[in-house]
Amino acid sequence: MRRPTRDNAESQRRITRRGLIIGGAQATFVGALALRMRFMQVDQADQFRLLADENRINIRLIPPARGRIFDRNGAVVAENVPSYRITMVREEAGDVDEVIARLARLVELDPGELERARRDLRELRGDTPVTVADRVTWGDISRVAVNTPALPGVTPEVGLSRRYPQGRDYAHLVGYVGPVSDRDLENIDAPSQLLLIPRFQIGKIGLEARQEDLLRGKAGSKRVEVNAAGRVMRELDRREGQAGADLQITIDNSLQSYVHARLAKESAAAVVIDCDTGDLLTCASAPSFDPNLFVRGISVANYRALLENKYRPLPNKAVQGLYPPGSVFKMVTALAALEDDKADLGETVYCPGHMEVSGRRFHCWKRAGHGNVDLHRALRESCDVYFYEMALRTGVEKISEMARRLGLGVQHDLPLTSVAAGLMPTKEWKLANRGQEWVIGDSVNASIGQGFVLASPLQLAVMTARLATNRNVTPRLIKSIDGVEQPTGRGEDLGLNENTLREVRKAMFAVSNDRRGTAYSSRIIEDAFRLAGKTGTSQVRNITAAERARGVTSNADLPWERRDHALFVNFAPYDNPKYAVAVVVEHGGGGSTAAAPIARDITLQALYDGDPPLSAYPAKDRGRISTQQEELRRTRPKGAPDGSDRA
Structure with missing residues (x-):
């Protein structure tokens, strides 16, 4: 049956309309695609060329x-x-x-x-x-x-x-x-x-x-x-x-090498500072370790050996080791009393071998006592009772203030890890950190560098340089960066009474050059290079009344870790200070026997810029020193200069 003409026409219109819609959509899609392709191929050609390059270029x-x-x-x-x-x-x-x-x-x-x-x-x-x-x-x-x-x-x-x-x-x-x-x-x-x-x-x-x-x-x-x-x-x-x-x-390679060789077999630290510039010429901690082992990763066995060594080779004892300074602190106590007008240079204090304070007996190292002593003799022979008396008059606040003025209890700004600040205690510090009130016995202990007082070898060297110059000498480690010289640590005037300082220096000179001085056996004979110093022995254990009654056990009879620390500080030459030296020998016993000889040898090595002539030593020591110098030359690293070729 044939469809009416009207229906055919309507159907044809619908088909045409749909065709146009579909054709338009297709044309739109093709046009958009063409525009996109043009955008990518022309406008973004450089970017896609770069992305293509990145597939083959790294x-x-x-x-x-x-x-x-x-x-x-x-x-x-x-x-x-x-x-x-x-x-x-x-x-x-x-x-x-x-x-x-x-x-x-x-x-x-x-x-x-x-x-x-x-x-x-x-x-x-x-x-x-x-x-x-x-x-x-x-x-x-x-x-x-x-x-x-x-x-x-x-x-x-x-x-x-x-x-x-x-x-x-x-x-x-x-x-x-x-x-x-x-x-x-x-x-x-x-x-x-x-x-x-x-x-x-x-x-x-x-x-x-x-x-x-x-x-x-x-x-x-x-x-x-x-x-x-x-x-x-x-x-x-x-x-x-x-x-x-x-x-x-600023370190002197020759001197640094010598010091490490001289400290061999000890648990010790030594610092040498230039009194004029503050340059650290030596900053040594013994025993040491080979840093090359760590560059690619140290073995477990080697690292365990370092950790288990009782002499502790890993910490830098020179800047982070803290020790009771013992008698090398006595110059601080003396200056605090003199600057505060609590004492004068000519007066004497009687030392019977001890002092009674609040029902407790504080002993002098010399059991029989020193008798009447003035400042000069007290420092020369290291009488404890004299400084007990100065502490009672002055108080711990003034003593700590003087200590910080001289560089103790201060974290010196050096580009090293773990530089310790030490500890110069005050009444406020004890209350805040120990929850206890300060007692007078604490001041007595602090006066001779015991009790809460702690200092590093670096700080002791700085203290000695400031005593020698009356300037705020500051330690410097970096001399130049890419050839540009860095500021020195010469420092401004400390403002201490020069007459008082002169008497303290004279007493330190007597420590090493007077027959009754505690470091006389470690003196320098050469007049132009004579040193001024101070011995120190700091206890690491309590001595009971019973032990004192039967006789204090000598360091030689004690286990190594219970022996006293040995300390010595000095500057030289006495008339024109050039170098200040501090030596600490852990559990070394006495400062005069363990630390002073090392400090004297280091000082001479620095002054002579190499091995000194035997004439600089006391006659009785020259044979031993000659053998020691030869042994040290053999044990120093191959290629390390020894100064023997210098005039």
Whole structure:
């Protein structure tokens, strides 16, 4: 049956309308597609060309050369040496396990190092170069280079590694570097990409850590072209980074080496400071350790040996070791009393061998007593009772104030880790920290550097330099940065009464040059170089009344850890102070027998800029000193100067 003409016409209109709609939609889609293609191919051509290049071009960081460290005379203390290593990039390697298996046939891979590399390859970004083998030989590098077609993503590289040619002599001062750890990253706000490179090294302790920003430098970058397998085909361009700053420190390498040799077999510390500039010429802690062991990761056995050593080689005793200063503190007590007009230079105090204070007996080291003593004799023979009396008159607040004025109880600003502030106690301090009121016996103990008083060898050297010059001498460790001289620590006038100081210095001179002085056996014979000093012996145990009644046990009969600490401070020459020295020998016994001879030898070594002539020593000691000098020359590191070739 035929459809009406009207229906056919209507149907035709509908088909035409739909065709137009569909055609319009198609035309719109094709037009939009054409516009999009034009936009991508013309307007965004440069961007997509860059994205295409990034599929075949990698940008890699170039670690900067770390700044070097030199001693005051230009001797190298920390340097960079070439180091061969093999790296792998996960994205370029493909099957990592297969590539490592092939590599292992060519190069011996350390299991522990390989395990760390596998972990880094899993966890780090795929384009990060990971060190698979470090400190390999040139032969290993050659074999890998020849077989690169079979080792996608593997690259033999030549980098730089830190080396400390002086070994143990600078371990505590300069410190060492090591790979960046997770803990390091946690302590750094917004760490740079440079720090995220596996095995990248930063300073861990000492100068290396405190001057990290200066020494690290700034990274460079290079663009390399890689093929489909990820193998580097060529280097397209390179932007060199900025090497770290070179530091020159104030330490004298020859003297530092000598001091470490002289302190051998002791648990001790020694500091030598230039009285004019504040330069630290020596800052030694013994025993020491080889910092090179830490650069690539010290073994468990070696680290355990350091931890279990009773002489504690890891801490820097010179700046963070705190000790009761004992009798070397007596100059502080004397100056506090004299400056506060609580005593005068001519008066005497009677010493019967003890003093009764609030029902407690405080003893002098000399059981029979010293009789009537003035300031000069009290310092020369180290009478305790005289200083007990000065403390009762003056009070602990004035004594602590004078101590801080002389550099004790102060955290000196040095670029070293764990520089201790020491402790100069006050009534307020005891109440806040011990929850107890200050008692008069505390002042008596503090007057002779015992009780709560604590000081480091560095602080004692600073104190001695200030006593010698009446200036606010401040210790300086960095002499120059990239050749630019740094401010000295000469300091302004302390403002102490010069007449009073002169008498204190005279008494210190008598300590070493008067037959009744406690350090007479460790004097210097050469008139131009005579020293002024003070012995100290600080107790580390309580002596009971029963022990005193039967006789105090000698240090020689006690276990090492219960013996007294031995201390000695001095400056020289007496008439024109050039160097101040502080020596602490842990559990060494008496300051006059253990610390004073070492300090005298160090002082002479500094004054003569090398081994002094035997004529500088007392005649009875010259044979022993000659043998000692020869032994020390043999035990010092090979290549260390001994001054024997100097006029």
